[in-house]
Amino acid sequence: MQLDWLETFVAVAERGGFGAAAQTLFRSQSRVSAHIAGLESELGTVLFDRSQRPVVLTTTGEKLFLRARKILDEITAARADVVDLAGQVEGKVVLGTYASAGANFVPEVLRTFCISFPHVEVRLVEQAVLGIDSALSDGSVDLAIRPLEPKPTVPGIHHMPLWRERMKVVVAPDHPLAGELSPLPVTALSGYSLILSGAGTGGEAQQLLSTRSIDFSVAFWSDQPTTVVSLARAGLGVGFVNALALVAPDTEGVRILDVAGEGLVRDVGVYWTDRMYTSPAVLAMHSMVVNSPTPEGTTVIDGLEPTR
The missing domain is CATH 3.40.190.10 (Periplasmic binding protein-like II)
Structure with a gap:
């Protein structure tokens, strides 16, 4: 049982809904739902009556709420004690x-x-x-x-x-794949030269494509996201990278496509x-x-x- 699950459970109970709890916790509603599902699976019981609006606690949910609230209060107090000692950690x-x-x-x-x-x-x-x-x-x-x-x-x-993050395709605007709809079928990468990370490591990008019997070659290897984007922008290959790698680089002048296919994740x-x-x-x-x-x-x- 994870502490996050209990914090989310208490927030939903106190706020009367998953959306309201998400706002309070600064989490996505899907994350809140996942936490409640994990807690219910761990306990083997249903904690909320979702047929009512706002949602209400079941009988077992009410019992857990009392204990969960006490647990979180104790943890808050313990954290306060630790903060006093944090300066002593060297x-x-x-x-x-x-x-x-x-x-x-x-x-x-x-x-x-x-x-x-x-x-x-x-x-x-x-x-x-x-x-x-x-x-x-x-x-x-x-x-x-x-x-x-x-x-x-x-x-x-x-x-x-x-x-977990999805894999993405990066191409120049005049590349043949740039006109395709997103998400792009992963089989559409067959026949192209790719820009991948993880040279010599059997990195996950190469592994993900190799297990799908896709006929591709590697144009360039680079572990630097900016380099992958720049090479793709110059038309030197098709970038196949994790989504997080595309947050920091300048992606102006390239087309970024989602990839359709189960398990295409990092x-x-x-x-x-x-x-x-x-x-x-x-x-x-x-x-x-x-x-x-x-x-x-x-x-x-x-x-x-x-x-x-």
């Missing part, structure tokens, strides 16, 4: 990440962390996926944010899923080794990453437990 944290997460998720995480833990020195290392794994393994990185695919090839690395998680459990500073950063809002346009991967 040390250094090295956070590893890849380009698109570094541009769209990490800055706010670091801003909040540095305010909350002013005596912790923070370093950021941006690398390709294989470099992140090696850095985790040899201890030069304490914590890392990376795609779930390809899986780490070094032992002793644990992870927790964070978010899943992202936070990764660590057992060394994390000996460092209060790294544990604090891990908590900050896990509890920070996921980037806009992504969906939370609910219901998956961390690996140990």
